[in-house]
Amino acid sequence: MYVAVKGGERAIDNAHAWLAEERRGDLSVAELSIAQIREQLSxxxxxxMAEGSLFDPDLAALAIKQSRGDLIEAIFLIRAYRTTLPRFGMTRPVETGEMRCDRRISATFKDAPGGQVLGPTFDYTHRLLDFKLAAEGEPVPVPEAEGRAEPTPHITEFLADEDLxxxxxxxxxxxxxxxxxxxxxxxxxxTRAQALTRGDEGFVLSLAYSTQRGYAKNHAFVGELRIGMVDVEMEIPELGFAIDIGEVQLTECETVNQFKGSKTEPPQFTRGYGLVFGQTERKAISMALVDRALRWEELGEDDKGAPAQDEEFVLSHCDNIQATGFLEHIKLPHYxxxxxxxxxxxxMRREAADAAAAREAAQ
Structure with a gap:
C-alpha cells in the first residue's frame, strides 16, 4: 500500500532548521568567516564566480558557506542573486594583452617572448598530504611573490607574424x-563561449578529454596560459569617453592546434580559446579544446563524428544548473x-499472465 507522506509546512520548516544546524556543525569548532573562505578557498x-557569471568574491564565499560547500548549489545561489541586479550598461572588451600576469606559461616555446612566469600552481607539487597544514599555530610568513607588472604580448601573435x-x-x-x-x-x-564559460567544469573537462583521446581528430598544444588582472572600462555617454571602473582576475588559454587543411582552408595552425573568471586554468584549457572541436564546420573539416563536435549536444547539456534542476526534480512528489x-x-502483467495461461491451455 502506498501512502502519501504528510507533514507539509511544519516538516519543511523543521528541515530548514536541521539544515542550518548541519551547516554550523560542532559548536566547539570556530565558525568559518566569509573572509576565510574568500582568501583560503579561493x-x-x-x-x-565563473559558472555563476558574477565576479564578486565576497558573495561567492557567502554562497559557499550557505551551501555547506556544495559548489553547484552555491552557483545556483549566485545566479539567482544575479537576476535581481540592475544592469547599467556594457563594458568594453577587456584587453588581455595588457594583463598583469601572475602566471604565464607556454608549452610551445621554451624561451617565450616576454618570459614564462610559473606563478601559484599545483603543477610541480608532490601529491602528498601536507600534515603541517593540520598543525595549529601562527602562520608561517611567506615571501611576497611578484608577477609581471607590464603588459605581455600573446605568443600566438608571433605565429601570426609568420602567417602560420x-x-x-x-x-x-x-x-x-x-x-x-x-x-x-x-x-x-x-555564444558558444558564453555557454562553455558558464558550463560545469567537470562536464567540459570530460568533453575536452574525449578530444585528446581521439574523438575529434584534434591534436592541441597549450600555446599560452595566462592568469592575471585586467582593467574593466565602460563608455560613459555623458563624458564621451571610457573610464576605468575596476579590475578582474581572468584565466585565458589559447591552444595551438594542428590542421592539415581542407577544401576551403590551407594547412596551418588553428586556435582554441578559453576565458574564465579567476584562477580557473583547468576550465580554461578544457574550454579551449572544446571550442576548437566545435569549429569543425567553419574550418571545412569532414564531419562531426564526436560528441565534443556536436554543438547542440554540448551546449544543451553543459549547464550544471539546468542539469541539476532537471535531475533533482525527480526527488519531489510524483505520486x-x-x-x-x-x-x-x-x-500489463495480468495480460501477460492471461496470454501465457491461454497458450498453455491450447497446448
Whole structure:
C-alpha cells in the first residue's frame, strides 16, 4: 500500500532548521568567516564566480558557506542573486594583452617572448598530504611573490607574424546575451563561449578529454596560459569617453592546434580559446579544446563524428544548473504519475499472465 507522506509546512520548516544546524556543525569548532573562505578557498570561490557569471568574491564565499560547500548549489545561489541586479550598461572588451600576469606559461616555446612566469600552481607539487597544514599555530610568513607588472604580448601573435596560424579578425558586434535570450542553433562562436564559460567544469573537462583521446581528430598544444588582472572600462555617454571602473582576475588559454587543411582552408595552425573568471586554468584549457572541436564546420573539416563536435549536444547539456534542476526534480512528489505507471504495469502483467495461461491451455 502506498501512502502519501504528510507533514507539509511544519516538516519543511523543521528541515530548514536541521539544515542550518548541519551547516554550523560542532559548536566547539570556530565558525568559518566569509573572509576565510574568500582568501583560503579561493579556487572554489573562482569556480562559483565563473559558472555563476558574477565576479564578486565576497558573495561567492557567502554562497559557499550557505551551501555547506556544495559548489553547484552555491552557483545556483549566485545566479539567482544575479537576476535581481540592475544592469547599467556594457563594458568594453577587456584587453588581455595588457594583463598583469601572475602566471604565464607556454608549452610551445621554451624561451617565450616576454618570459614564462610559473606563478601559484599545483603543477610541480608532490601529491602528498601536507600534515603541517593540520598543525595549529601562527602562520608561517611567506615571501611576497611578484608577477609581471607590464603588459605581455600573446605568443600566438608571433605565429601570426609568420602567417602560420589562422587569422581571426576582431569582431566588435554586440554578442548575444544567453542570460536574457534563449539559446538557438546554430550558435556563433561568442555564444558558444558564453555557454562553455558558464558550463560545469567537470562536464567540459570530460568533453575536452574525449578530444585528446581521439574523438575529434584534434591534436592541441597549450600555446599560452595566462592568469592575471585586467582593467574593466565602460563608455560613459555623458563624458564621451571610457573610464576605468575596476579590475578582474581572468584565466585565458589559447591552444595551438594542428590542421592539415581542407577544401576551403590551407594547412596551418588553428586556435582554441578559453576565458574564465579567476584562477580557473583547468576550465580554461578544457574550454579551449572544446571550442576548437566545435569549429569543425567553419574550418571545412569532414564531419562531426564526436560528441565534443556536436554543438547542440554540448551546449544543451553543459549547464550544471539546468542539469541539476532537471535531475533533482525527480526527488519531489510524483505520486499521481507513479500510481498511473503502477496500474499500467499491473495491467500489463495480468495480460501477460492471461496470454501465457491461454497458450498453455491450447497446448
Amino acid at each position: 579556487l572554489a570561490v573562482n569556480r562559483v 596560424i589562422q587569422t581571426e579578425p576582431r569582431d566588435d558586434t554586440e554578442p548575444r546575451d544567453i542570460t536574457r535570450q534563449p539559446m538557438s542553433y546554430p550558435a556563433d562562436r561568442a 499521481v504519475d507513479f500510481q498511473s505507471e503502477l496500474e499500467l504495469v499491473r495491467k
